[in-house]
Amino acid sequence: MTATAFGEALSNSLSLSSILILTALGLAITFGVMRVINMAHGEMLMLGAYTAHVVTAEKYLGLNLYWAIPISFLVVAFVGYLMEVCLIRFLYGRPLDTLLATWGVGLILQQVINLTFGANLVPMHLPEELQGHWEIGSLNLPRYRVFIVGVTALCLLAIYLWFYWTSFGLKIRAVVQNRPMASALGISTRTVDSMTFAFATGLAGVAGCIMGHLYNVQYTMGGDYVVEAFMVVILGGMGQLSGSVAGGVVIGTGNGFASKLLGNEVMAKVVILAMVVGFLLIRPSGLFVTKERAYD
Amino acid sequence: MTNPQSLSPTVTAVVSVKTEVPPRPAASPHWGRVLVLFFLLALFVPPFLFGGNEYRLNQITRYAALALFALSVDVIWGYTGLLSLGQGLYFGLGAYAVGYSLILQQAAVAEDLPFVYSPDMARPDYMVQCRLPEVPIWIGQLINIWVALGVAVIVPTLIAALFGYVVFRRGIKGVYFSLITQAVLMAVFTLVSNQRPYTGGVDGLTNLADLRLFGFEFQGSYYLYFLVTGILVLCFLACAALMASKFGRILTAIRDSENRVLALGYNTAMYKTFAFALSAGMAGLAGGLFVAANSSAGPQFFSIADSIEVVIFVAVGGRGTLVGAILGAVLVNVARTYANEHWREIWPILLGGLFVVVVAFMPDGIVGLFRRLAARLTGGRAAREASA
Numbered sequence: 001m002t003a004t005a006f007g008e009a010l011s012n013s014l015s016l017s018s019i020l021i022l023t024a025l026g027l028a029i030t031f032g033v034m035r036v037i038n039m040a041h042g043e044m045l046m047l048g049a050y051t052a053h054v055v056t057a058e059k060y061l062g063l064n065l066y067w068a069i070p071i072s073f074l075v076v077a078f079v080g081y082l083m084e085v086c087l088i089r090f091l092y093g094r095p096l097d098t099l100l101a102t103w104g105v106g107l108i109l110q111q112v113i114n115l116t117f118g119a120n121l122v123p124m125h126l127p128e129e130l131q132g133h134w135e136i137g138s139l140n141l142p143r144y145r146v147f148i149v150g151v152t153a154l155c156l157l158a159i160y161l162w163f164y165w166t167s168f169g170l171k172i173r174a175v176v177q178n179r180p181m182a183s184a185l186g187i188s189t190r191t192v193d194s195m196t197f198a199f200a201t202g203l204a205g206v207a208g209c210i211m212g213h214l215y216n217v218q219y220t221m222g223g224d225y226v227v228e229a230f231m232v233v234i235l236g237g238m239g240q241l242s243g244s245v246a247g248g249v250v251i252g253t254g255n256g257f258a259s260k261l262l263g264n265e266v267m268a269k270v271v272i273l274a275m276v277v278g279f280l281l282i283r284p285s286g287l288f289v290t291k292e293r294a295y296d
Numbered sequence: 297m298t299n300p301q302s303l304s305p306t307v308t309a310v311v312s313v314k315t316e317v318p319p320r321p322a323a324s325p326h327w328g329r330v331l332v333l334f335f336l337l338a339l340f341v342p343p344f345l346f347g348g349n350e351y352r353l354n355q356i357t358r359y360a361a362l363a364l365f366a367l368s369v370d371v372i373w374g375y376t377g378l379l380s381l382g383q384g385l386y387f388g389l390g391a392y393a394v395g396y397s398l399i400l401q402q403a404a405v406a407e408d409l410p411f412v413y414s415p416d417m418a419r420p421d422y423m424v425q426c427r428l429p430e431v432p433i434w435i436g437q438l439i440n441i442w443v444a445l446g447v448a449v450i451v452p453t454l455i456a457a458l459f460g461y462v463v464f465r466r467g468i469k470g471v472y473f474s475l476i477t478q479a480v481l482m483a484v485f486t487l488v489s490n491q492r493p494y495t496g497g498v499d500g501l502t503n504l505a506d507l508r509l510f511g512f513e514f515q516g517s518y519y520l521y522f523l524v525t526g527i528l529v530l531c532f533l534a535c536a537a538l539m540a541s542k543f544g545r546i547l548t549a550i551r552d553s554e555n556r557v558l559a560l561g562y563n564t565a566m567y568k569t570f571a572f573a574l575s576a577g578m579a580g581l582a583g584g585l586f587v588a589a590n591s592s593a594g595p596q597f598f599s600i601a602d603s604i605e606v607v608i609f610v611a612v613g614g615r616g617t618l619v620g621a622i623l624g625a626v627l628v629n630v631a632r633t634y635a636n637e638h639w640r641e642i643w644p645i646l647l648g649g650l651f652v653v654v655v656a657f658m659p660d661g662i663v664g665l666f667r668r669l670a671a672r673l674t675g676g677r678a679a680r681e682a683s684a
Contacts, residue, residue, distance in 0.1 A: 280476055
């Protein structure tokens with residue numbers, strides 16, 4: 001492997017990892033912290049991408065990407081809020097049932113979008129300053145990929161601040177650690193649940209908005225990402241966000257280098273997925289283990 | 297107070313409750329059995345409703361194969377409590393085994409060659425297009441339909457046994473099990489779609505020969521339906537016997553509280569592995585039979601959506617009841633066919649709504665509703681047992 005190829009693989013890995021982290025962050029919260037298997041997470045990405053389309057397309061609002069990111073967050077967070085209030089809250093403590101029910105929600109969302117916008121691919125345009133490359137030596141760095149890494153870092157920072165520096169974050173951690181006790185101390189666990197879920201799905205909206213500018217936007221796009229995102233969360237280890245970041249980096253880097261070595265992106269995906277499953281069979285708790293005393 | 301005497305009355309009370317109440321048989325077992333018998337006999341009726349309509353006959357034959365698939369999911373999910381989202385892997389393996397057999401037969405018929413493996417045997421069209429010089433030996437051997445059917449059952453069983461052994465020994469269960477099986481399925485789906493020279497790629501195996509066993513043509517008549525339904529009923533009876541036995545009781549006990557079963561000294565990992573392997577074998581057989589009726593096999597069998605859909609068949613009918621699995625598979629598929637013929641666009645929304653409603657509000661499915669109704673009609677004892 002030459003130095004240039006290595007550099008390319010490295011920069012690819014970096015952006016792949018950021019995308020994986022971005023798509024998995026919402027799941028890391030709903031799945032890792034709230035123990036809800038949101039199979040509609042992929043559809044939340046899709047909704048984010050379509051929101052971005054509505055915001056940026058001349059036909060509708062005609063604004064640019066910088067508007068699309070916060071608007072996608074708000075729109076998808078609202079959808080997530082509705083989902084939590086209308087469905088998920090009846091299913092806490094039954095993770096397998098949340099899996100099936102949210103899959104159903106995903107099917108409905110897909111078809112509603114399909115009927116509204118049609119099955120065709122929606123092309124999206126980047127703002128001019130994000131098009132093109134930066135050249136560093138013999139290495140081409142696409143600007144948008146660098147932008148993605150930046151957005152991911154910002155999202156991570158926002159989550160960190162929200163979790164550890166705000167009183168609401170404190171409440172979330174309290175509810176996660178000991179729900180009855182938190183409730184007894186006057187924390188409205190209902191509000192915490194629904195707001196956390198909404199925030200997590202909102203992150204998926206941001207991810208969708210970012211990915212809509214990178215890949216094809218299609219009403220079925222969600223399914224392609226959700227399984228991998230779950231693998232990121234499981235690989236990292238449940239219950240902590242840093243684990244998911246590590247999981248994303250491992251899988252993203254693996255994909256970046258494997259596709260360079262094999263010369264085939266699809267086969268690289270298969271190989272990496274197989275390796276992740278193999279790793280989980282040997283070490284089911286993932287990379288980072290949170291010590292738990294739970295019996296079952 | 298640590299006086300042991302103050303504790304003893306409660307202890308003896310608990311013990312006496314446990315010994316004085318033997319496990320009762322289910323409410324009015326005779327009626328239940330008669331109903332199930334009628335249900336199984338009713339499965340053989342539909343072909344007569346459609347006369348010689350070959351299209352409909354093929355359709356209901358596929359339903360019967362899917363019902364067998366649903367039965368396999370019920371064994372692992374409904375009874376053992378393990379939601380495998382990768383059942384499509386076993387269904388797909390069975391489907392491709394039989395699919396390879398039939399496509400090779402078709403190619404051999406076209407060149408007037410016998411149905412035996414040889415290095416220069418006739419290649420199916422897609423292999424010719426992909427410039428594969430000869431049929432790989434592991435595919436070529438499948439031209440014998442009996443080998444293919446054997447492979448369709450044995451290979452999934454072995455894979456599931458091995459995979460299950462590792463997974464369950466490592467204590468992977470619940471959500472992790474579901475997501476890992478799903479990830480495996482996705483890897484296989486990607487692989488199969490990508491390896492066109494061997495698998496036919498996204499198009500899969502098309503233009504298959506008709507199924508012939510003992511030199512007897514099954515296609516295009518009642519016979520294939522009766523063959524598939526006969527196998528379905530046999531599997532149903534075998535599962536019913538298994539679930540009524542001590543082994544089946546242990547499986548349901550694992551579903552309800554694995555730690556207690558472990559504490560009683562059972563090796564739950566081995567029980568789960570057996571149930572998983574059994575269900576995989578049934579899924580493989582279902583896949584093989586499905587392909588015989590469908591006349592094509594494609595990578596969508598390995599898709600995540602299809603594997604989850606089978607779970608909803610079982611949930612609609614009633615998880616943990618064998619009748620429910622078959623009933624759910626038939627009803628959902630009839631609804632799908634009807635919807636596709638009348639308002640095609642609406643079907644995914646209906647299916648999604650079905651997932652939500654059944655899971656959130658009807659966890660026992662149709663059989664559960666029926667039981668509750670029966671309990672209300674007969675009242676008293678039956679109602680207590682149905683709610684227990």
